[in-house]
Amino acid sequence: MNSGPSITANSPHFQRRWVEYYEAIAGRPPRDTLLMALELFSTELSARRRRTAVDLGCGEGRDTVEILRQNWRVIAVDGEPEAIARLRRRSDINRTYLETRVQRFEELTLPPDVDLVNASFCLPFCPPAAFAQLWEEIVTALRPGGRFCGHLFGDRDSWSAYCDISFHTRPQLEQLLAPFEIELLDEEDQPGKTALGDEKHWHLYNIVVRKR
Numbered sequence: 001m002n003s004g005p006s007i008t009a010n011s012p013h014f015q016r017r018w019v020e021y022y023e024a025i026a027g028r029p030p031r032d033t034l035l036m037a038l039e040l041f042s043t044e045l046s047a048r049r050r051r052t053a054v055d056l057g058c059g060e061g062r063d064t065v066e067i068l069r070q071n072w073r074v075i076a077v078d079g080e081p082e083a084i085a086r087l088r089r090r091s092d093i094n095r096t097y098l099e100t101r102v103q104r105f106e107e108l109t110l111p112p113d114v115d116l117v118n119a120s121f122c123l124p125f126c127p128p129a130a131f132a133q134l135w136e137e138i139v140t141a142l143r144p145g146g147r148f149c150g151h152l153f154g155d156r157d158s159w160s161a162y163c164d165i166s167f168h169t170r171p172q173l174e175q176l177l178a179p180f181e182i183e184l185l186d187e188e189d190q191p192g193k194t195a196l197g198d199e200k201h202w203h204l205y206n207i208v209v210r211k212r
């Protein structure tokens with residue numbers, strides 16, 4: 001999905017500093033996109049069975065904690081063993097309905113009939129060559145009426161200079177979202193800072209969608 005003249009064989013690779021990131025965001029609340037999706041489910045007829053969410057790129061668990069708190073079953077996935085170790089050590093979770101996996105997006109396999117796939121600030125870190133397969137896995141796993149919520153990066157994001165980050169133009173995003181009804185599609189395009197305090201231009205899509 002990446003495009004644009006800046007992508008060449010010599011494009012730099014993104015420097016991953018996940019452990020520093022986990023330290024920096026420790027104690028932060030769940031993402032607004034997740035809260036909106038959970039709220040939308042709560043207005044629907046309550047399911048007789050326990051609902052199942054997949055929290056992709058769960059990190060140290062800021063979103064997983066909230067989904068468990070709302071009595072869902074959660075499959076929390078992250079490619080970084082330290083993320084899963086930190087999540088499992090948390091004292092503020094009940095692990096009865098938590099399954100954790102150290103798995104990279106490039107090898108992701110999901111069960112069928114998932115109610116929610118949450119992917120906060122993580123899918124862009126899937127290498128572009130593997131993104132289409134990852135997205136297909138997510139869409140296929142969701143039941144009709146299930147939701148995806150999370151974030152993708154737009155093509156004006158300053159990290160689009162990195163060859164191993166996936167970013168999407170607005171038309172590309174609309175194509176990805178074709179199997180869904182859009183409940184939130186909010187685009188941010190402004191200078192800001194990362195969680196580690198570095199300056200960057202954010203071109204970000206905040207997404208909550210419901211599978212048709």
Ligand SMILES: C[S@@+](CC[C@H](N)C(=O)[O-])C[C@H]1O[C@@H](n2cnc3c(N)ncnc32)[C@H](O)[C@@H]1O
Pocket residue numbers: 018021025031056057058059060062063077078079080083103104105106119120121122125126127
């Ligand atoms: C920016 S953090 C987001 C963590 C959390 N979801 C949040 O909102 O704070 C991105 C997470 O994605 C994970 N990640 C990055 N690339 C990945 C990949 N290719 N496969 C699996 N996980 C990956 C990282 O280990 C990290 O925990």
